[in-house]
Amino acid sequence: MANVKSKEQSSSPIGANLPRNDVYEKVTGIATFTDDIQFGGKLLYARVKRSPYPHALIKKVDVSKARAFPGVKAVIVGTDFPNKIGLYLKDKNILAIDRVRFIGEPVAAVAAVSNEIAMKALDLIDVEYEQLEPIFDPEYGASEKAPLIHPKLGEYSWPNFIFPKPGTNIANHFKIQKGDVEAAWPKCAHIVEKTFRIPHIQHVPIETHVAVALQDEKGKITLWASSQSPFAQRALIAESLGISPTDIRVIAPFVGGGFGSKAGVTMEAIPVALATKCKGYPVKLLLTREEEFYTNFVRQGLVIHVKVGCDKDGKLLALKNLMYWDGGGSTEYGVNVTRAGGYSSSGPYDIPNVRTDSICVYTNHPIGGAYRGFGMSELHTGLDQAMDELAEAVGIDKPTFLKMNGVKEGETLDTGMKMHANGLTQCIDNVAKAIHWDEPKTPSSPNKLRGRGIAIAWKAPAMPPNAGSSAWVELAEDGHVTVGVGGQEIGQGTFTVMAQMAAAALGVPYEHVRIAGPVDTQYSPYEWQTVASRLTWSMGNAIRAAALDARKQILDIVAEAWHEKPEDLDIVNGVVVSYKSENETSLKNIAIYGMPKENDQGWIGGPIIGRGTFMPTYVTGLDPETGQGTRSVVHYTVGCEGLDIEIDKDTGKITVLNAAASFDVGHAINPTLVKAQIEGGFVQGLSSAMFEEIKLKQGVMTNPSFVDYRIATAPDVDFPLETPYVEVPQDDGPWGARGIGEHPMVPTIAALGNAIYDATKIRLPGPPYSAEKIYLALLDKGIVE
């Protein structure tokens, strides 16, 4: 007999720290990443001929000697693939055709039987260039004096929410006009005006980009790629090649870190293009670490001019934000970073008057793409440090200033949207408490300076207004469940959390749920992309709907068989139970074959497959001049970070004593995974604050390897990091959940900059806040001699 109390007794997978369902493979080394797949003796190796100049016309490309070299199976050039490719603004070709726009841009590619032969073949390719004046500064690039990097900008295609200016280097100009800032300045008791320069950085996934493509004799293409976006890659590559999306199959195994670098289409198009010239041969392109650093995607640099003012009590009155994004040679993806940076340009502050100009500028620098935070880290680096000085000018305690001005439910945002319920105040209190904000700041020795810094942040999923998720839930004979997903496991724990959600919605143990991976566009349900911190919320909704659909089918069948009402039935731990009659039957008794009618009169039901979709349909357009609209985004995740640091007066080195990061996640489906994201994001943010910078000189990245592009290592982060999260439910999130993947990286630079200022009264113009910059600033200010 069923124990009808068993539902209460069995613990829900929601909110449980269940172990990851991909971890056994990963710790034993059997997890398959793209470079691990065995393709056999026909595998060809691709290498790319790249532009050595930041800006040049291509006069001639001669590949005849390369094509003739023994062991070379295919050589391609730009003119072989004339169509443009791109996610938002289609301004790129698979290989450059008549002009190169950044050092490292692909100009030709070779597929050969070995990497050694491919490298030798590259040397046999002759390219003749005519150098053009390059642009290395986005403000100059936006000016009328600058030569045009994309003279044919007007001929490209773009969606209706991007606003390029043909005849200029401006790829997008997003504007906000809320209230009247010029009328507000005279009313401000305090105004802070500052400029910050945030350098380019790179994602540094430990697994570099890799893709293998194979075209069969009938023309169907299979692409295996380390990818955050199998469906987008399918669509964009198909469009560029002029074929149907269903003639490309993208298979996406585990990803060794993405952080946005593996979103959209970058190098994946090259092996596909090569494969079309050597049908039947799989072609692999694995980027070297050096290529990963500067030839693919980076996070664009930003010059931000921020002016912010408040009344005598510290209440914000006006914000003017002028942002020039150094977009690089192609801004097909980066234009949306500009847009997102624009519509969220107020940060999580309630400000009645806002004027923002967020301008994406073509430069002859590496390509800015999607990077964890999607513009928010760069924005907050400037905005939150300006706010920090404003609070100081008013003379109020920073947590108080932040809470006073932090955006609350019902307040009108800079786009006219109303803010939803959120736990920002609680996050600020959590951080202030964790880093002992109010306690004395005693340096540990005479040659140290001590300071504390705090900063708040927000981000909304940056997506087109019709980004959808879909899922299916299928039962097998043993009552176990397979869940079909299109979203990728890139380390964040998607597969685990989706299994938890399917288990909870269906009523089966988590251990009985398997995710149908690897994602394969031939079989997997559609998912827009694994970006924007959207999967827990969006794909989670689809999975919950699919599981509930399956549940309804099961209960309808059993109800009919038992002559009961579905409302009186439930599924608990994989067993269908009746609260009325106390009947029960295991799912494995009905999952495939249905249930028999009485007296051998036939059968009820059959195989169970549930389906679900989710697409937010309520995001509206925004006025091109004012940025105002009913609903600019789906929702915001808000949060706060703080650091307690010491600075060594002899070297300028920072030691972090204590740190905290608190975010409102709506509902933590798996608390361990939530904390793991916050820890990882915080450290990546701290790394970008202390060490990271693509050092560009005349368009050349002078530090394209780990030797001189430094990231945080284990000894660098030897301090207590508290990660108390807050749960104010998301109204349309599964069990109230919203995303957290990107956010922990967003306020870190500002929080550290504020701590440095607190310790030294020095405000550096931009990260990384290296020991050298700090020491020389201390020297110049006379704090040390």
Place this chain on the structure above:
Amino acid sequence: MALQQITITVNDLVEVVDVPHNMTLLQMLREKLSLTGTKNGCTAGECGACTVLMNGEPVNSCMVLAAECDGAKITTVEGLARDGKLSKVQEAIIKTGGVQCGFCTPGMLISATALLDRNPHPTEQEIRQAIVGNLCRCTGYVRIVEAIKEAAKA
């Protein structure tokens, strides 16, 4: 290119392999023996994703020529579990949540295993120093360090 024949023991199995002279130990493991658990992250000895034990000591296998390895004894991540039973470090890293994308994990496990072999009760600082050559971008190292502490207690 000429080939060199080497006799090498990998995870307790003796292999006789013909390797091109320029092939690294990492390439040999992945391409000749299909042991793809050891990863390629930089081919420059910086990231540690390729870490294996060579004669009991952790090395970056991308910085070792296969041709040098005649007579060597190699342990890769595939050799850490014994008869299907996970090692202490493998179990600990599952328990503490120290695996996200999993790409740094094999190298990390090898470095951690070697650390605990030479220093069974390391301090936190010693743990962090032992894995300074294993870059991780996902975890912030927090739960990896916890895992090594946990394994040291076991």
Place this chain on the structure above:
Amino acid sequence: MINPHPGLPELQYFRPGTLAEASKFLAEHEDTSRPFSGGTDCFVRLRDGILKLDYLVDVKGLKETHEFSFDAKKGLTIGAAITMNRIASNNDVVNHYPVLAEAAGSVASYQLRNRATVIGNICNASPAGDTIGACIVYDGVLNVHGISGFRQIPLNSFFLAPGKTVLKPGDVVVSISLPIPPDHSFGVYKKLGRNTIGDLSIVGVTVLGYPQKDSASGYGFRIALASVAPVPFEAHKAEAILAKSKISDEVIAEAAKSAMDEINPIDDVRGSARYRKYMVRNLTREAITEVWSSISK
């Protein structure tokens, strides 16, 4: 723009069994061969195309390169195949040549230190070489085998320019000999990198101090600086200041300032000349102070 190979370019591996064989081969393939032990420097350069070779000559097959011995009269001999980890943890090194142990232990990561060697560090002749300063202050002498047989080269005349030494075609540096250091000597290696540990040095300061009867101050100091000059640099003027006056905080500060003034570092991707100068001053002061407080007890 660099375009490194995905792996190593084509080359041949050769493992000679005798020094004679090794020198003959290297001399016959003058510009196309090079000896290696750990390979951690030359493999990277081969990938980058900075170094173009047809042959890599493995010195680990030569029994002389495995020598690692200490003699209470003759001192320490470290063969070319001895790794940084072994040097950093060896009791004789730790007890008698602590600066060398400290410097060897500061290099890169544990994995790299299982391959990298002090001889390789020296032959690579980067001004940033961490162990070179220690070998200089301990008056190291290189034992070299060439086509004419054995000879010795004192370390202070070995370096010509970054990456360039006085070695000739056919030469194999077999080992380094460090004489017994002065009685009651003590030394430290202060290394400043961008990360907490494991980085190349922005500056590196090696200081060795010891009682010296025939010096005015009663003490002698050796100060070697890394990453501040084209070759590893010994700050002789600073050493002289510490020899001629009774040692005090002021004299130490003066010596540190002299070290700062003696050097002419460059701006490079790791640090600016200005920062390097001040860091040399500050770290030299810190190092001398630490050494002084130990030897003056």
